[in-house]
Every structure is written in structure tokens, then in C-alpha cells.
Amino acid sequence: MNYDAVAVGKNDLAAGLSFLQDQAARAKFAWLSANLVRKSNLRPLFSASLIRRVGSLSVGIIGLTGHDGSMRFGENEDAVLLPWQEVLPDIVSDLAPRCDLLILLSNNVMNQNKEIAESFPDIHIIIQSTPRSGNSVPQLKNKSLIAQTGKQGKYLGWMLIDWQKSRTWGRAGATKELATKKHELDGINGRMSRIERREKKEDLPAHKSYQTLLASKDRLLSEIIFLENELHDLKESGQTPSTYENHFIALEVNLPDQPEVKKIVETTKLNVNQAGRSQADQSATSPARPELQLEKLAFTGWKRCATCHSPQTAFWENTAHASAYQSLTEQEQQFNLDCLPCHVTAEYKDIKISNDATVLLALPVQLQQVGCEVCHGPGKSHAASQDPADISRKPDTSICIRCHTSERDEEFYYDNDIERIACPASK
Ligand code: HEC
Numbered sequence: 001m002n003y004d005a006v007a008v009g010k011n012d013l014a015a016g017l018s019f020l021q022d023q024a025a026r027a028k029f030a031w032l033s034a035n036l037v038r039k040s041n042l043r044p045l046f047s048a049s050l051i052r053r054v055g056s057l058s059v060g061i062i063g064l065t066g067h068d069g070s071m072r073f074g075e076n077e078d079a080v081l082l083p084w085q086e087v088l089p090d091i092v093s094d095l096a097p098r099c100d101l102l103i104l105l106s107n108n109v110m111n112q113n114k115e116i117a118e119s120f121p122d123i124h125i126i127i128q129s130t131p132r133s134g135n136s137v138p139q140l141k142n143k144s145l146i147a148q149t150g151k152q153g154k155y156l157g158w159m160l161i162d163w164q165k166s167r168t169w170g171r172a173g174a175t176k177e178l179a180t181k182k183h184e185l186d187g188i189n190g191r192m193s194r195i196e197r198r199e200k201k202e203d204l205p206a207h208k209s210y211q212t213l214l215a216s217k218d219r220l221l222s223e224i225i226f227l228e229n230e231l232h233d234l235k236e237s238g239q240t241p242s243t244y245e246n247h248f249i250a251l252e253v254n255l256p257d258q259p260e261v262k263k264i265v266e267t268t269k270l271n272v273n274q275a276g277r278s279q280a281d282q283s284a285t286s287p288a289r290p291e292l293q294l295e296k297l298a299f300t301g302w303k304r305c306a307t308c309h310s311p312q313t314a315f316w317e318n319t320a321h322a323s324a325y326q327s328l329t330e331q332e333q334q335f336n337l338d339c340l341p342c343h344v345t346a347e348y349k350d351i352k353i354s355n356d357a358t359v360l361l362a363l364p365v366q367l368q369q370v371g372c373e374v375c376h377g378p379g380k381s382h383a384a385s386q387d388p389a390d391i392s393r394k395p396d397t398s399i400c401i402r403c404h405t406s407e408r409d410e411e412f413y414y415d416n417d418i419e420r421i422a423c424p425a426s427k
Pocket residue numbers: 300301302304305306307308309372373376378379380382383384386387388389391392393426
């Protein structure tokens with residue numbers, strides 16, 4: 001697709017560094033990471049940055065691999081991932097004077113990118129690739145625009161930029177924003193003076209709402225000064241601010257699969273399942289996994305509930321929830337940890353069967369469905385007490401949307417869907 005550059009993301013390293021380097025060697029575009037470096041000499045393993053000529057402009061592009069402290073390399077891998085604070089200052093001060101436009105491809109999360117924007121006004125655009133799934137329209141932070149497209153290539157981001165000599169983004173809304181903030185400030189001043197008239201002066205420091213208003217006033221004042229300065233600077237410099245237009249283009253769902261690509265995807269899925277299967281076999285034969293014995297788990301399994309609730313069980317057995325694990329088996333994906341969390345009984349609100357996800361690979365069969373306890377909560381103590389107070393009756397929408405995410409079930413609508421799975425009344 002004629003990409004100029006791609007940043008190395010954290011997940012790209014999942015199959016090992018040497019695998020990625022092999023791929024990069026065959027690619028027709030540059031792979032960038034300024035912070036993935038050799039341990040021995042701190043030189044980048046891929047390129048840190050590049051400069052492209054676009055018309056009369058020099059466009060600098062820097063890559064950053066996501067850094068959250070969790071990345072581990074093997075003993076024999078000559079690699080280390082550095083935090084952006086250690087690498088960006090040098091690269092930006094090297095590139096900024098040589099480039100008209102500077103773009104950062106960042107695999108860091110939004111908060112980190114906002115910090116980067118605060119620290120490096122010379123970076124004009126930050127294109128973000130975080131695990132969050134959706135498109136996010138460009139937002140201005142300090143002098144940088146931060147934007148992201150939906151993951152897995154489901155969307156392309158398209159930005160038409162009119163880049164001016166001013167090298168700053170114009171905020172068409174700045175004048176309006178200033179007016180709104182001034183109006184807000186008037187309101188706060190009014191409320192404060194009413195309190196001042198009512199209360200004694202020495203009581204004000206302990207007056208809660210007065211202090212809250214005071215804090216808002218301080219915040220508004222500094223925002224107003226910032227906006228006023230910005231508008232003033234633009235006017236003084238007589239320079240036109242740069243502007244952009246932004247669109248997201250969805251990949252059409254009716255595009256036919258490419259047979260060669262489809263084959264690679266299918267094979268990869270089977271390989272992932274096979275890897276999970278061998279992991280499960282190892283778990284089963286390792287003697288010390290008490291967490292896999294039903295008696296020791298938080299969840300007790302649907303068979304236990306069935307002994308007292310046969311009409312509800314008979315109903316549930318006819319819903320797709322009862323065969324959710326079966327659906328994975330049919331696709332040979334029952335050992336894929338990307339699928340299991342939503343197709344088994346292992347989580348309810350903040351109760352998780354284990355913090356070790358590999359437990360899902362070897363669950364007892366009574367938990368290999370979207371079972372009763374997914375909706376009603378762990379029921380061991382209720383099964384013993386038979387007390388309705390020990391179990392939850394009606395699952396609310398937050399329970400459902402953990403699995404019925406917009407990505408997996410675009411048409412999920414609680415009010416309708418609850419009807420289709422609600423167990424029948426006992427009497
Ligand atoms: C030994 C028998 C027994 C077992 C086992 C049992 N229950 Fe119950 N359950 C009861 C009784 C008795 C009630 C109260 C029935 C009533 O009030 O009509 C009840 C009530 C309920 C209710 C309704 C609660 C309410 O607020 O009205 C739910 C939901 C429920 N059980 C789910 C489960 C689930 C899920 C399991 C398995 C984890 C389970 N039960 C296991 C006996 C049992």
C-alpha cells in the first residue's frame with residue numbers, strides 16, 4: 001500500500017526479535033523504533049527515524065515502541081527497550097531543524113503521548129497505535145495533534161494537511177473557546193461575590209463551595225491567559241495557521257478474502273491453537289496445579305445448579321451460551337487464549353478464576369460453557385445455603401457487554417437480548 005514507514009509495536013515482538021528482523025529485511029518500507037536498541041551499544045535495532053521529501057517539504061518520521069516496563073528479552077538477545085524520555089530529546093533536537101513537519105509514530109498509550117506532546121512542541125503529529133480499538137479523531141495537545149485509527153486495519157486514517165510556514169496548527173475554535181471561558185468566569189465571579197456578601201471574611205477559607213469556585217476560577221484564568229497569548233502571537237506574527245481535514249475510511253466488509261492471505265491466517269490460527277494445546281498438556285501433567293480442581297475454584301459449575309433448578313437448566317441448555325465452548329472446538333480454537341475468556345465460565349464482575357490466564361486452557365468440563373455463574377455470580381455458598389440472598393438474580397448490562405462488545409456483537413441490545421436468554425420463572 002505504499003507505506004513509507006511503520007513503527008515497531010510491542011505486540012510485533014511476540015514471535016521474537018529475530019523473526020521480526022527477518023520480516024523487516026524483506027519489507028518494502030522502513031521499520032522504525034528509536035527506543036528498541038542493542039543492549040551492548042545502545043544503537044537502534046531498526047532505524048530510529050527517516051526523512052522523506054514530499055513536494056517542497058521535508059517530513060521527518062520517528063518511531064517509538066510502546067514502553068510499559070513489561071517487555072522482557074531472552075538472555076541471548078542483544079536488545080533492550082528504553083523509555084521515550086531517554087531517546088526523544090536527542091532525536092527531536094537533531095531532526096527538528098532539518099524538517100518542516102515532524103511526525104511521531106507512537107505505540108505508547110494516550111497519557112504517555114500527551115506527556116510527549118507537552119515536552120516536545122516540535123513534534124507536529126503523533127499517530128498512536130494503542131490496544132484501544134476505536135478510531136480517535138485528532139486532538140490538539142500543546143502543539144501536537146494526536147490521532148489513531150481502529151486496530152487490525154479495519155480503518156484507514158486520511159488526513160489532508162495544509163501545512164503553512166507558521167508550523168502551528170490553527171485552532172479555528174480558539175476565539176469561540178475564549179468567549180465561552182470568559183462567560184463561564186463571569187458566572188463564577190458572580191457566585192463568589194454572593195457568598196462573600198453572605199459569609200464573614202474569616203469563614204471563607206473553610207467554606208467548601210467557595211473554595212471549589214476559587215479553584216475553578218484559577219484554572220479558568222490560566223486557560224484564558226493561554227488562549228489570549230496564543231491568539232495574540234498568531235496575530236503578531238501575521239502568519240497563517242496550518243489546517244487539516246480528517247476522515248476514517250472503513251474497510252468494506254464485502255471485500256472478498258484473498259485466498260493466499262486467508263490460508264496464512266487459517267494456518268496461524270491453527271498454530272496458535274496448537275501452541276495452547278501443548279501448554280495445556282504440560283499443565284495437565286504438572287502435579288502442582290491445585291487451581292484446576294473444581295473444589296478449589298471460585299466457580300462450581302452448571303451441573304451443581306442443575307440438581308435444584310431443572311427448568312432453568314433445560315432452558316439454558318437450549319441457548320447458544322451452553323454451546324459456546326463447543327463453537328470454539330468446531331473451529332479448533334478451544335486452546336486459543338484470545339477466545340477463551342468469552343466462551344467459558346471464569347469471570348464475574350471483578351472475580352476472576354485466576355490471574356494466570358493459562359488456567360483457562362485446562363478448565364474442568366463443567367466450566368467449559370458460558371454457564372449459570374457468568375450471569376448469576378459464583379454460586380458455591382448459595383448451593384450450600386439454598387438462600388436466594390446468596391446469589392444474584394438478574395444480570396445487568398455490564399455483565400453482558402464484557403463479552404458482547406461492539407467488536408464481537410455489533411447488534412447487542414440489552415433490553416431485547418435479555419429476553420432471549422432469561423431463564424423461566426420457577427413456578
Ligand atoms: C441445593 C439446591 C440448590 C442449588 C444446588 C442451587 N440453588 Fe439456586 N436456589 C435454590 C433455592 C431453594 C432457591 C430459592 C427458590 C425460591 O425462592 O423460589 C434458589 C434461588 C436461586 C435464584 C433466584 C434468586 C432470587 O433472588 O430470586 C437463582 C438466580 C439461583 N438460585 C441460581 C443458582 C445457581 C446459578 C446455582 C449454581 C451455582 C444454584 N442456584 C444452585 C436452591 C439451589
